[in-house]
Amino acid sequence: MRPTEILFPTDFSTASERAGRVARAMALESGARLHVLSVVPPVTDPARFAEQVARTGRDLGEGLRVETALETGLAGRRIVDYARAKGIDLIVLGTHGRTGFSHAILGSVAETVVRLAPCPVLTVPAAMPERRDASPSSAAAPARPCLVCGNASDELICEPCRTRIRAEAAGQKREAERPGRRGMPA
Amino acid sequence: MASGYHRIVLGLDGSPHSRRAVAFVARLAPPRGGRVTCVRVVEPVRLPSMPLVPAAMRAQIAGEAAAIERHRRSVAQHQVDEAAAALAGAGWRARGVLRTGLPLSELLAAIRAERADLLVVGARGAGAVTHLLLGSVAEGALKRAPVAVLVVK
Numbered sequence: 621m622r623p624t625e626i627l628f629p630t631d632f633s634t635a636s637e638r639a640g641r642v643a644r645a646m647a648l649e650s651g652a653r654l655h656v657l658s659v660v661p662p663v664t665d666p667a668r669f670a671e672q673v674a675r676t677g678r679d680l681g682e683g684l685r686v687e688t689a690l691e692t693g694l695a696g697r698r699i700v701d702y703a704r705a706k707g708i709d710l711i712v713l714g715t716h717g718r719t720g721f722s723h724a725i726l727g728s729v730a731e732t733v734v735r736l737a738p739c740p741v742l743t744v745p746a747a748m749p750e751r752r753d754a755s756p757s758s759a760a761a762p763a764r765p766c767l768v769c770g771n772a773s774d775e776l777i778c779e780p781c782r783t784r785i786r787a788e789a790a791g792q793k794r795e796a797e798r799p800g801r802r803g804m805p806a
Numbered sequence: 807m808a809s810g811y812h813r814i815v816l817g818l819d820g821s822p823h824s825r826r827a828v829a830f831v832a833r834l835a836p837p838r839g840g841r842v843t844c845v846r847v848v849e850p851v852r853l854p855s856m857p858l859v860p861a862a863m864r865a866q867i868a869g870e871a872a873a874i875e876r877h878r879r880s881v882a883q884h885q886v887d888e889a890a891a892a893l894a895g896a897g898w899r900a901r902g903v904l905r906t907g908l909p910l911s912e913l914l915a916a917i918r919a920e921r922a923d924l925l926v927v928g929a930r931g932a933g934a935v936t937h938l939l940l941g942s943v944a945e946g947a948l949k950r951a952p953v954a955v956l957v958v959k
Contacts, residue, residue, distance in 0.1 A: 734948060740957060
């Protein structure tokens, strides 16, 4: 039995673009349905991502059965929930290859997914060497890499990362200040 | 696998998860020139230092350790041969390799040696702590492998 439902969770970064191509290739080959899922951090307006996830689905979906979905919450958990609900049998996931400090503060979606997923997970690293058949479109000089995800950005930390960090901080603050937690009045 | 992965290193440890990993790769359509190296790492038997033990007994203990290691290697060899045969049956060019040392570092070394572009491992393996969701080898591979990693459950 080959995979019939392949899930590609994306955050629209360069790292996940690569994983998207791999997911598409595997879906084409096995005749599987491709699920494109984007998880919007809590306290963020999901509307602006709806169009983006639809576009990603169209871009990857030529000649494929595609299903796109938008969820709100913590990415790792939501991806795993989706995989369970939809009977996914392979998750293809991009990794930023963050280590050390930025890894420790941001945690890792990939790690959560690999741990909890009900099915095999293929992680595709951002720095994976690819065959040089793409046109050198990067000649359009990206400003500089974002400190967190390494995507080109005009600012030190790019907009999607800022949003994510803010949302995660808010979530953690909420959790930390929940009544009854150690050091807090019940 | 049309996804561009041609050289696969498949880490085996004889666990149910690693058997499923073999089955998963076997189901994928092999690309032209696609090859899989099944790697089984055998950890050497480490003896404590025995300064107070009489020489004869030391020799006997060392002999038994060697016998244990021979046994482990023959079991491991059987496992990689079996896996390689299953993959060859599915159309992959497959071979089995035994390495001696620490599992994670030997797997990473195998990736370099084979110039692999994909590492496949079972989610958790033969270690004592089987209740973990992710074994130490799989976790280490995710963190340190320079290539794509497929974790099979």
